[in-house]
Amino acid sequence: MHSNYLFVGFVLRPFQVSTPPEPPFRWVARDDLASLDLPRATQVLGAYLFSLVPELAPALQPAGAVEPGLRLALLERMERDQAVRMVAADVRAAPQHREQWRAIDEANTAWVKDLLADRISFPGQSVIGTDGVQALWLMVQHADHDRELQSRCADLLGRAVTAGEADPQHLALLEDRLACAAGQPQWFGSQFHRRPDGGLEPAPLQEPALVDEFRSWVGLDSLEHYAERLARLP
Template identity: 45%
Template sequence: MRSELAQRVAEDQALRVQLSTDAEPDMAVFERLSATDEANTAWMKDLVARHGWPTIARVDAAGAGDAWLLVQHADHDVDFQEHCLELLRVAVAADQASAKHLAYLEDRVAMHRGRPQRYGTQFVQAPEGQSGFVPHTLADEARVDEWRATVGLGPLAEYARGINGKNGNGED
């Protein structure tokens, strides 16, 4: 299970890196990525149905992180993401998964469901006339850094600078 998780994440990340570094996005790579995400989701559904959530005790911390990443990228199946969110909550409460991963998945599901996000982990393209990316709607802008700190995430402004490059405007 652990080696399969690592192999699937390696392929996932290789495709995403290729898309992010290509000057012109290649539709064939997009299609491969979509097929990879769907195959990974089907595999994770089977794994979760047979064994439950892949906890730190079962697959070590790196394996638990790999499981989270595959679910995080299952955007075509938000119902499954939401199901895993509940399993991840239980695992985090038992110190068997990362609270950071829980925050990212919670925000991802909220964004896909059209709800505000709590931790500010999910970004969208800036409005027309602006460059870069901005956080998806926040549940409470005044408390976002407080909530981020509780799960070990740094301030939102620092994260946004990282998302948008050194200058904070989408330029490196």
């Protein structure tokens, strides 16, 4: 939303911005609209567009019957995904374990790619349950050798989030993953790397002073608390 112009946009992936807009704009939530210093006409238009969201959302919901079999398959694959990662550092560094890790990720990626090949939407909570959506997102998040799949899934996941069928935190973390892979700053600070001294620090941030605000928009806690949790992982 531009601060001085009658220009309001409704998007599925609000942090997928290819070039800096002119004049500068910001993303706003419905509850923030009335508190902004904007022309009255802009506020009225913004409020009207927000009122359309409940009507637009059903059109974005995943199609198809509930699929309990698919949910179970996803949960089984997520269990393998996590088991190979949640081990002690010395085990994780072993060549044999790294090969097992790679094989699991590649098998899961191929399976997800086949699953989504003919789908026009990301299977949502009403189709595979909240835990099923989490499992599917997690495998996409770890499909780093297939950025094309991750990018397509970000589009599909954005629709599911807008429809209330997926967790916005998942989309935020996937967007960060894609941004860092492309050599761009991340918005939510979810991606970390190790310093030469072995400590963890976030990859470059798009707006360091606003990162906690961005994180709060999608229900994430502060970057400081997130970093503390990461430091405690094996």
